[in-house]
Amino acid sequence: MTLSVPSDSRARPSFLAEQSNLIGLAAIILLFWVLFTSLAPGFVSTFNLFALSRSLAVDVVIGFSTMVVLATGGMNLAIGSIGVCAVMASGYLMQTLGLPIPVAMALALLLGAFLGWLNGFVIVRSGVNSFIITLASASLFLGGMLILSKAQTFNALPPEIAAFGRMRWGFLSPLLFVALGLGAALIVLFRFTALGREILAAGANARAAELSGVPVGRAIIIAHTLSGALAASAGLMLVFRLGAAMPSIGQDWLLPSFLAPVLGGTLLAGGYVSVVGTILGAFLVTTIRSGLLVMQIGNFWLQLFLGLILLAAVMLDRYRSVYAERRSLGRRDSGRRNSGRRA
């Protein structure tokens, strides 16, 4: 699924390179499935597949949350903090105020969108790098949430919450279909709407976009608002899964939030996203995590594997694009552009 703004101002994967990236990713996932299934038969048990589909749903949405901001060439380090703010807000609204579930969920999503909007607004108004702003706001949001909630878990939520979390469609969790639905909406946004194209244009070349009349500031603010709402959705999915609103949610989101889109080929520089790639990237991460758990290698080595896989994936991608460039440019030594060594 190629979603990019045509512009020759920057290098971006060609259609073929993009497809080969997705096919390569799918092949790696398949390889791991074969490996885990043969090593640990419990891996394809309906129980494990159900658990896998639930965590996949969350990983996919976390990945989307970072992806929409990467589209503008920015970053959002506050995803975990926004997620946990939404989680605790939903817990407070349902348990303490006794609001109906849909109302509480809608308000929590709104809070997430608002916090994201706040990020975007400050970034655009101050002109300061989104890394710094969201690093600071992550601390601010998390601190504010802890001060207000006193780090107390809401664990007397309506029973329907946990029931929905346990619900199965076949051997899959309905949460996964929610995540895929969000993915479909994002494909429509980036491919078919003016707004989506504006966000990508702002990321590809902010100056050029500005000069051609794209409201760059507005596009960045909307991307951050969307990112906040998606982070809140991921948090709420965890509330369904855990049946409780915990203040510890979101603190380990940073790595997976970047893993999924980057493995899927989304550029850090902006201007290009791959929704299907992000889903596959999240799928790879969830597969490895689940497989290592089933094989009882446990969480301790998991971090090492995820780190090495991210490294391997980005390097592979780098060399593939360098190779493609060399082939298309003939003898010009463009591949060494970035290593910049001089004789």
Added chain:
Amino acid sequence: MSTLTRNMSFGQRFLANEWSALAVAIVIGLVALAALSPAFLTEFNLYVMLRSFCVVLIVAFAQMLTLAVGQMNLSVGALGGLVAIAVGGMMEKWGFPVPVAILSGLAIGAAGGLINGLLTVRTGINGFIITLATASAFTGINLGITESIPFYNLPAGFVAFGTGRFYALPYLLLPPVLIAIALAFFLARTVPGRQLLAVGGNPQAAELSGIPRDRVIVMAHTLSGLLAAAAAILAVAQLGSAQPTIGVDWLLMSFAAPIIGGAALTGGHISVAATALAVVLIVIIQNGMVLAKVDPYWVQFLLGALILAAVGLNRLRAVRAGGA
């Protein structure tokens, strides 16, 4: 700019300085805390404050060096944790003498930084992603080796260094002070130090003037790893045990101090003194919170607010300087 500075009075020059706001904030904080809390100026409280200053300062320097060349090191904390348990393990399990363990720990840190630097330069991939990945790998090795169990039985002399003090001055303060002086000298007076700032300031211009850009970036990452290791070893001495969790909360702090001290993410603009003052301010705020018995969660909140305030202030100064 220099002729402008010469024509200004001392007061104006002070206000135009990057760290003037920091210095004012620190003085106000000190006076307010001394007036409000009788416990603040006691010898023991000063000792506690100075002690918590040590590790944070070196962590901030570790990040500052990568910021100097326009890079980031998200693996500062992860590398620190790995070095901490490596040093603890070498002393407890293998019975290495303290100096050998410390030197090996520093070597591991430098090697980790070297890996970061080489990967960044050779692949041309954003340092953010590279160090995000290596951070995960370092943490994985740390947890895989220790299974989250700390090393408690460290040599008595090493632990004594971590708690010893001369009146209000902890022995622990000695390494950070020496490192700060060495860094200031390195950046101001040595060729590699100047090259580091030149590459950060304008990579193209630096490269055209014959500075080996890639080598300088690798050097910055290696030094960053070395400093992360030094911070980790101090943290082990301070805690009296090698905890696998050392470093997990360094990330925010490592960026907060240099940025509050006026460092730009684009590189080339860092200050040892301003970074140190920023750490002093953070430590004073933390201490004030403890003395006022405020929820510790407020520290997290205020740190975020402080970064935003500092960034906003720098922005304002830049805008006014540009307009004048």
